[in-house]
Amino acid sequence: MDAESSPPSPAKHPSLPLFIFLGGIILLLLLIFILISRKVIKRTKQRPVTRDIVSGSLRTISYFNFETLKKATKNFDQLNVLGRGGFGPVYLGKLADGRLVAVKKLAFEKSQQGESEFLSEVRMITSIQHKNLVRLLGCCSDGAQRLLVYEYMKNRSLDLIVYGKKDILLNWGTRFQIILGIARGLQYLHEDSHIRIIHRDIKASNILLDDRFQPRIGDFGLARFFPEDQAYLSTAFAGTLGYTAPEYAIRGELSEKADIYSFGVLVLEIISCRRNTDLTLPSEMQYLPEYAWKLCERSMLTDLIDSRIQRDGFVEKDVLHAVRVAFLCLQPEANQRPPMSEIVAILTCKVELETMPSKPAFLDRKKRNDEKISFDSILEPFPSPIRSDSPSFPRHLK
Template sequence: MPRHLLEGSSSPQSTGKALSLFLFIGGAVILVIMLLLVLFWKRIKPKMLLQKMAKSEKNGPEVPDYFSGNLRIISYFDYRTLKRATGSFHPKNQLGRGGFGPVYQGKLVDGRMIAVKQLSLEKSQQGESEFLAEVRMLTSIQHKNLVRLIGCCSEGAQRLLVYEYMKNGSLDSLIYGNCKTFLNWKMRFQIILGIARGLQYLHEDSNLRIVHRDIKASNILLDDKFQPKISDFGLARFFPEDQTYLSTTIAGTLGYTAPEYAIRGELSEKADIYSFGVLALEIISSRKNTDLSLPTEMQYLPEYAWKLFERSRVIDFVDPKLRTDGIVEKDVLQVCHVAFLCLQPDPSLRPPMSEVVAMLIQKTEPMATPLKPAFLERKHRVDISLSLESPSEDHISSPPQSNSPFSPLPDRFSPPPDASKR
């Protein structure tokens, strides 16, 4: 057979084999790349976040060794997925806005509802700090009364936190103003008890002793059964077991801030207990802790409630809708009594949250008689809706102590003109 015919007949087979080999090698390369990307996303990405967290904690308290593996319990989302889930972060999907950015409702392709917190890094480095703090905190703790972190996104300049979606929103939207949803006493009591249990876990039962620093109505979320979950851990602090308190910069929301913390910068779990006392009174009365539109003697809720307590008329500040719906007066007064114990002027007199939970569950009158709570003089009024948030979490020496625990806030604690509302 002529040579040219032999060459012509073998050429297509050779070309086919070469093409198959090329496709096989190409497919193998693509598969390897995909596996490497998955490995990066599952292994390397969490380690990079941990390195960032370790760096951010360089001047703060040490994080225990067992913390390093907790990031594996959350998912890592790409920005495009979260953008699609929230309708490109459309304003109609915005659930609220905190000091570091807005929170949006979203829906993943698998049908899960989520809440996406978008941190505003371009405005301040506080956003980066809060992102690291919240991921660090929520991957270290789990409790039915704490909001659950599903995942996060750290892509380019984007920092997003993905939480379980809470159908009934934040507590403040239900207890302030003219909300259509009415919370009866049974529901309100369960909310108060749930918050107390969440704080007990943070202070006493978790592996890490944690102070939240910003317990308030807008940071309490309610699920479909109106069970409360404490949220927003961006300002929370790991607290050394061997220290009574930390001397640190002020963070939190005025009106809920314990006097010793607001005046002298002394932070302990007792600051959260004070905030809980204020919040409990808000839930009972359906009003904010400060309302300057009311007569002077009624403007500051704890002060007004105490005056009624002294006159044996505490029931007068209870939400009128609750009284109309029907309440057991003894039960309401017992919760008010517990709230006043949490507002004691001396932090050592405030009961730990485990005792608070016990008093609420047993429904027996507390043994201790509360003293008059510490009220800040209102000589120089401050808008309590503003948060005092510090970008630095470094320990500092205690500021000079005031001669009186009832003195007004010093000027240096006033928030800057551009302070964001939480």
């Protein structure tokens, strides 16, 4: 065989350098892919497991696995308890990315929800968005575990300040900001949301404050989604005594006017910086709405105002205007209480107050031994509204 017909030497094969080059590129890409995959796996382990449970035009929230929230709250350490709602405790948590969150652990025996019902309710809560409502970040449904993850509010709940558990003095401007923000949040729930919602548990501990003391309504565990074609629902009582409207507590008639009554009590608490019921005080001072009205009848309503803001400087007529609005919210008959949109307008002086308030409804406390007693007590008689030109109408409200 001559040299010309012999096969070419492998060393001299013209495609060999190209194969080596391509093989090197492929090997390099494979190494890069492996490195990136390891980083992604590592980050996935550090981050909460999430999936989109809200679609369409609504905001997406995260689905957290239970172990992530357990780690974030240090195994639900009692030292991390921020508060306790009607359906379970709320814990401070810190996620792997450094975010602080509030984790509400629902008591399963009280919630009695399967995963589909729980996620359906979460979707509903997520669909309502307003600057004066606490923002839901995510949830967890793992076996019997039901947890809600909310944004963390730096100044925590209003009751810590109003009841003196936290050494913070709020001036009148900040207190009015809180009152107005709560009113606007309730207006959204009752009138402006795509679904009509009654909170059912408006009270100081369910009002959270951000770093600028802007209020956010929280704890929707008792909220009811209300049919548009019904004036009220007949339902068993649920809520907190002292804030509860008489028609709801006694007859089980629930409407948005129950929230409005609770708002009226809360306004008096914010102004006076005391609990709505305090049985350690003298008899006539024990129930705040009753005491406030008695001061009003004696033209001594300024005695209701927290003495610390009196020293701090405030415009007396502005505070008394807010008290007047509170009395409107506490009217004995539900149809006498204005809707929240009107209350907001009155608070901001966009609408003049036309209907003068009558004596608020409050319970006969003769048989009451503590706040937890059931509503078997008799309401004081519902008086007819007092005319503003009547001698008996307090001059402070004229």
